[in-house]
Amino acid sequence: MTYLVASGLQKAYGRTAVLSDVAFEVAQGEFICLLGPSGCGKSTLLRLLAGLIEPDDGRLMLAGEDLTRRPAWHRDIGLVFQNYALFPHLSVARNVAFGLEMRGLPKAEAKSRVAEALELVDLADYRDRLPSELSGGQQQRVAIARAIAVRPRLLLLDEPLSNLDALLRGTVRADLRDLHRRTGLTTIMVTHDQAEALSLADRVAVMSGGRIVQMGSPETIYASPDTTFVASFVGNPPANLLRLPPDGIPGWTPPPPLAAAIANAGSRPLVLALWPETLQVVERGHAHSIPATLRAVEFLGAERRAHLRLTDGQTLLAHPGEQGEGDVGVVLRGNGPLPTIFDAETGARLIQVAT
């Protein structure tokens, strides 16, 4: 059952197009992440949903109502700002009550809704403090309480974790997931951090250059990227993207299914995506191994990561073996995302190859 439908959204500032033909659908209760690098238009899209800016073209439907030209103050959409945007002259409780006062809720009901919202973000004891007397994390929870107290039809979160220190980020991530489960609010969150998007969202919309380039479950976005951009942006580390010269990577005979797929793709320039966790460092000369030089093995606690250089200068990350620095080979382990072939010019995915 679709709840929010955006179609053909366009927005340009002067001659710079910020959003081009953005269309997507969201089901009620879904948690969506808009993921992309800065300048990709994700924040513009969020502000457009909130009604803070008007689209040049396109339509926005929420629960069957056309919201496109409706002013922000009549939309019933909660927005949690990146810098929280708490009213500095109002106490925590007055901040949370603001939206309820604007809706003319009876005092008693407003009071219980404020208490309920503050309870939900675990700030009941701070109701009379001023925002300036709270820590960053607490200010953010006030901002969330303020947005959800009005029981919005849509909850928008703008980079909610970017202003928190690394330690707090993990906790708040869990809190957000918990909040979503308890309130059931349809939520759209903007982030540039792919790990946040993968861990929180039911579906992720990857944005680039003012467009949604792929929208799907975190698993799909990670393991079946539609474009080289998605492949290079999602995952930590993301997939290795290898340029495939017409005569192949020097010294490498790919496994037969992959070799056939590459041959089938024709003579155009190709890019091959290989995920680090699917690659294993072995001794030089191993069957179907890519000849490479092991330059360093990075120790990351739970895992180790091998940094390699191919004979043509391209670099590669892989799972290390016992080999020391020097000449080695790299083979496919046959686990995880499938090797994926892209058209180098358009960046579009051509085929995923089971080996």
Added chain:
Amino acid sequence: MKIGTFVRATGIGLILLFAVAPILVLILAAFDEGRFFRFPPRGLSMRWFIAAFESAEYRASVTRSVVVASLATVISVGLGGLAALGLVRGRPPGQAYLEALILAPLALPLVVWAIAFLQVLSYSGLGGTLFGLILAHVIITLPIAMRVILATFTRIDPDLEAAARSLGATPVRAFLRTTLPLARGGIAGAAALSFLVSFNDVVVSTFVAGAGWVTFPVRLYAQLRGEGIDPITLAIGAMIVGVIIVGAIATELWPRRRGR
């Protein structure tokens, strides 16, 4: 929403017009060919501008204003800059009080002070002297100069000097080669502001300027009170406004130069 923006822009435009209307009318009136300005003007001419350059009396009073303002500016920027340096880079006892003291003339009513200062000057035999006039102007320009320079110094990252010292510069050289070049714009701004305030001052000058040192504003004020408006003064006023506007535009368009 679009209509709201338009209404708001119109309102703001009207307020801006209200704010600058006197200046615009002054310029228009200066070009009126008649002896008495009327609106709409009967004809426009440059005759009062030409007359302004030919009038020895007005030339002399403008020159006096320039001399007084220049002296006041040099003294204010010198003493104010020194004081700002002492406040930024030292921790003298009573720092906050010293700063408040030097800035006090900005906060207290100048007319009240001028009435008292007039008497003190007179009793000490300095009434009507150039010295007294300059002293009065320095009192109003010094706090302005110090405040601007203080703000400039405060904005400059002191780590730049630390970096220079770590590269082998002596503390004095580090200051001269990093902070001072970066502060040049602020110091120039302090000088321009001091000059402007002194050059335009009528409130204090009219109390302490003797017969021998009638600056242009004092002359203009006397004329407006008594004789009625001489169109030559309109032309001079328009030229002063012109210089201020050209100066402001030049500052805005001047390429931001890097300190050497």
Added chain:
Amino acid sequence: MRSPREAGGGTSLSPTLSLLFIAPAAILVLAAFGLPFLLLLALSLASPVEGSLVPDMSNPTLAAYSRILGDGFYLRTLATTLAMSLATAAGCLALALPLAHWLARRAGRARRVLTAIVLLPLACGALLPTLGLVHLLGPLGVVNGTLRGLGLIASPLPLLGTQLGIVIGLIQAFLPFAVLPILAVLDRTPPVIEEAAITLGATPARLWVRIILPLAWPGLLAGGLLVFCSALTAFVTPQIVGQGKVATFAMLAYQQALQVLDWPFASALAVTMLAALALAAVVTFSLARLRP
């Protein structure tokens, strides 16, 4: 008051050396500004001596003050001046709040140019705008000329020589004093705060009453006080625009100091103005708690 600045990486001066740097400016201000201020009260208690500028300081007397308080003329003038100053402050704030809010939401060159336009009259001093104002408000001036040209009035509106004309002139003269403090306060409040209010359901009118006005409140008070004080002690604009037909308190002080040459009385008038300003400051500070 500013807290002591961090010495940080900057070259620091010893306390003695820094005092030496500050001393010339501090001593100058203390001697030429502070001292006359302190002497003012004493000077106002002296009695004038016939045929001499130097009054008799040996027998302090409150004669000057009893003259101010006993004569209806001075009290009436004080009341008129206070009322006109209040009107000026109110007018300035009414124009400055939307103007400052507009400026605070601009950036870059547009903001610098617009701010410069607002500050231009200030940069031209007290006299030049007044000179233009006379031609704006005069019987043959721009306002009357336009209204007559449009056939809206038969005879010119009396603007020069009236309290209304003076208040218009003072608003024009001191508008920047109101804009700058409000601008400073609004610059510290990010625009997203207003967007937050809008997404929570605040209509534009409620946004102004519930968010912008309270946020600008300290700036409104500071600007209002500054304009009020400036208007109260102004004598140039009231003299020229009022054409001598309207007396203000500062004009009386000016006349006593420079024309009548009764310096003790001029001093007493100055002290009275100072007292009125102090009262205004106290009232303003008490208003700070009434932030909406």
